[in-house]
Amino acid sequence: MDKRNTDIALTQYLESKRAKPQFRPAPTAGMAVNRVMRPLSKGRGGGSSALALGKVWPDIMGPRWSKISSPVRFVGSKDGHTLIISAPGPAAALIMAASRPIIERLNAHLGEGHVTKLRVVQSKMTATQSAVPKRGLSPREAEQLQDSLSQVKQSGLKQALEKLGRGVMLDRKP
Structure with missing residues (x-):
């Protein structure tokens, strides 16, 4: 056999024995949503962890309360999540008094019904949090x-x- 006939025979043999390509299902809807949401959530601290929430904490709590409080962690339950916040003594009581608007702002950021309760844990006030003014010179x-x-x-x-x-x-x- 000459070279040309050998190549033709070899090609016919390979085409008859070649396997079909593997079946690959279509990507899930979650993958498509993830491709869209990931770029959108980059600047907003995307995620529902307390660490990710720290990036947008001043937007949620406002400038006054964000300086002296911080999110600690989420505790999940059947009814929804409870956000545990750390704040110094007197501020803890005031934050609890304003818990309803805070929960509304949290749910606006994280999704409706994500946070159902707040729990404030009292912490020590640091030197940067204390608002003791320095007196002037005599x-x-x-x-x-x-x-x-x-x-x-x-x-x-x-x-x-x-x-x-x-x-x-x-x-x-x-």
């Missing part, structure tokens, strides 16, 4: 600071040194 201290800066001629330098001096003197106070 008139005598301010006068001493101005006297020590009287030799400085440049106004920009004088203002910077005064600001630094006030900061140092306030930090030394109990």
